[in-house]
Amino acid sequence: MMGAADIAGAVLAVAGVLFFLAGTLGLLRFPDIYTRIHALTKADNLGLGLICLGAAVQSGSLMTALKLLLVWILVLLAAATGASLIAQTAHRRGIRPWARQE
Amino acid sequence: MTAFYLILAGVILAMAFHALMTRPNLLRKLMALNIFTSAVFLFLVTLARMAEPLDPIPHAMVLTGIVVTVSTTAVGLALLVRLYRRSGSLTLQSTDDD
Amino acid sequence: MAVFDLILGLLLVVLVWKSLSVSDLFGAVISFMAFGLLMAVAWVRLEAPDIALAEAAIGSGLTGALLFSTLGRLPHSEARQPVVSRTVRNGPGYWMTTGFWWVLAILLSIAFLFSLLDLQTPGLGGLLQERLPESGVLNPVTAVLLNFRSLDTVMEIAVLLLAVVVAWSMGTVVWPVKRTLPSPLLPGFVRLLTPFFLLVSFSLLWRGSHAPGGAFPSGAVLAAAGILLLLAGKTTRICPRFMFWLRWILAVGLLVFVFAGVSLMVAGYGFLVYPEQWAGALILLIEVSAGVSIGAMLMALYIGGEPDIHSA
Numbered sequence: 001m002m003g004a005a006d007i008a009g010a011v012l013a014v015a016g017v018l019f020f021l022a023g024t025l026g027l028l029r030f031p032d033i034y035t036r037i038h039a040l041t042k043a044d045n046l047g048l049g050l051i052c053l054g055a056a057v058q059s060g061s062l063m064t065a066l067k068l069l070l071v072w073i074l075v076l077l078a079a080a081t082g083a084s085l086i087a088q089t090a091h092r093r094g095i096r097p098w099a100r101q102e
Numbered sequence: 103m104t105a106f107y108l109i110l111a112g113v114i115l116a117m118a119f120h121a122l123m124t125r126p127n128l129l130r131k132l133m134a135l136n137i138f139t140s141a142v143f144l145f146l147v148t149l150a151r152m153a154e155p156l157d158p159i160p161h162a163m164v165l166t167g168i169v170v171t172v173s174t175t176a177v178g179l180a181l182l183v184r185l186y187r188r189s190g191s192l193t194l195q196s197t198d199d200d
Numbered sequence: 201m202a203v204f205d206l207i208l209g210l211l212l213v214v215l216v217w218k219s220l221s222v223s224d225l226f227g228a229v230i231s232f233m234a235f236g237l238l239m240a241v242a243w244v245r246l247e248a249p250d251i252a253l254a255e256a257a258i259g260s261g262l263t264g265a266l267l268f269s270t271l272g273r274l275p276h277s278e279a280r281q282p283v284v285s286r287t288v289r290n291g292p293g294y295w296m297t298t299g300f301w302w303v304l305a306i307l308l309s310i311a312f313l314f315s316l317l318d319l320q321t322p323g324l325g326g327l328l329q330e331r332l333p334e335s336g337v338l339n340p341v342t343a344v345l346l347n348f349r350s351l352d353t354v355m356e357i358a359v360l361l362l363a364v365v366v367a368w369s370m371g372t373v374v375w376p377v378k379r380t381l382p383s384p385l386l387p388g389f390v391r392l393l394t395p396f397f398l399l400v401s402f403s404l405l406w407r408g409s410h411a412p413g414g415a416f417p418s419g420a421v422l423a424a425a426g427i428l429l430l431l432a433g434k435t436t437r438i439c440p441r442f443m444f445w446l447r448w449i450l451a452v453g454l455l456v457f458v459f460a461g462v463s464l465m466v467a468g469y470g471f472l473v474y475p476e477q478w479a480g481a482l483i484l485l486i487e488v489s490a491g492v493s494i495g496a497m498l499m500a501l502y503i504g505g506e507p508d509i510h511s512a
Contacts, residue, residue, distance in 0.1 A: 074396070081386060085383075088382070092382075106202075107209075108313065108316060110213070112310070114213065114216055116306050117305070119304075119305040121220035123305075130220060133228065133229070134220055136263060137216055140236075143251070144239075147243065151248075155326060157325035158340040159324050162349060164248070164251050165250060165414075168255060168259050168416075169258065169416055169494075170356060170359050172262060172266075173363035175263055175267075176266055176367060177367060180367040180504055186274055192274070
């Protein structure tokens with residue numbers, strides 16, 4: 001028998017994994033560096049947030065939940081900084097954003 | 103599960119050893135050496151996991167090993183940069199046979 | 201959970217293959233770092249959290265930083281190289297040689313696996329649990345590292361110091377200068393993170409006595425903070441006085457360790473044989489000095505040579 005918290009946690013974690021899947025798909029299929037880091041940072045950060053939330057719900061302890069929140073915030077900051085550094089470097093090297101060829 | 107990790111250690115060991123012997127690029131040789139030590143560590147830690155109760159002594163040995171490996175790698179990389187400045191190449195082969 | 205292990209193992213093998221067989225050296229280094237991170241997961245699966253911490257911080261993080269800084273010092277043309285040059289690949293002996301090494305490698309790993317059949321599993325865990333109260337700490341790995349086998353750890357710190365000495369003896373490097381990056385994002389982020397790094401480093405050091413952690417992960421986190429500060433363009437000017445203190449900081453871990461050992465010997469206990477009532481305090485003292493030294497030494501290895509005092 002699973003409790004309500006377990007089920008809610010599992011649902012949140014599965015939703016998070018789906019976002020990771022979407023982000024990875026974007027990394028593999030999108031045409032240029034800017035769209036790829038867009039897919040990665042956006043989808044993966046949301047996915048990680050959902051997984052952290054799921055784990056927090058399952059843990060049932062406030063202390064663990066706060067630690068997971070801290071983990072999420074730090075990863076958000078690191079991902080934002082990293083993505084913008086990659087984008088800036090690419091821009092400085094003269095890589096143009098992709099545009100649909102008509 | 104432990105048997106699986108032992109086989110994994112064997113497979114990684116073989117791949118790393120092969121690369122260590124055949125790759126001419128010294129940076130790659132250093133990476134192969136690092137992966138080789140990882141395989142050995144995996145073997146030691148899996149053995150520790152098989153003991154009853156869990157044996158922490160191989161854990162301490164592996165921790166020491168990780169630090170020694172990073173020291174070796176750092177010295178190797180410093181030598182590699184010096185070699186490149188001297189000879190303009192990342193390999194130890196003489197230039198005329200390439 | 202066997203499926204999880206299977207996927208993990210497959211990923212590890214693929215990453216090993218990529219880091220050893222892809223012509224792009226930059227990509228190979230990234231695969232190597234990913235391999236280290238996944239190894240950390242494997243260590244957790246094998247119930248070795250201490251090693252997982254050390255692998256994530258040192259084995260993957262710092263080794264990756266070292267490899268990247270080396271790649272950065274080489275020209276771009278070196279970053280993409282065929283694994284084996286074409287003339288060698290088409291040469292007559294190539295397949296013979298590579299085949300020979302494959303056969304040898306496979307034989308080696310088969311011998312390695314066969315050697316397991318009549319191997320006794322190590323059984324010192326019980327003995328260690330029995331003697332743990334004498335050690336002054338509650339984490340068995342720390343007890344082994346800093347009490348029961350502390351001589352190994354002295355030598356380990358000595359090896360690290362020796363690596364720094366060798367790197368310094370091969371010439372000077374230009375000390376990174378203070379500069380302003382085009383975007384304020386990274387410096388701002390690093391300024392925000394530095395207190396967190398110090399906190400995590402101290403917490404790992406403190407936790408080492410009763411939970412996974414200790415001087416080595418702690419020193420690695422310190423070094424990571426220092427490397428980030430360098431990358432964000434924040435350094436101090438070097439002067440003779442700075443170099444004087446740097447040398448002392450690099451050596452203090454080993455000096456305290458050896459000094460503690462010798463004083464215990466003079467007091468009649470034997471080299472690094474701690475009296476039971478002082479063991480906890482001595483281990484803490486040694487760990488703090490070792491942690492600071494390890495941070496400085498790893499950072500010195502990243503810089504890659506003796507800082508040139510005249511360059512600043």
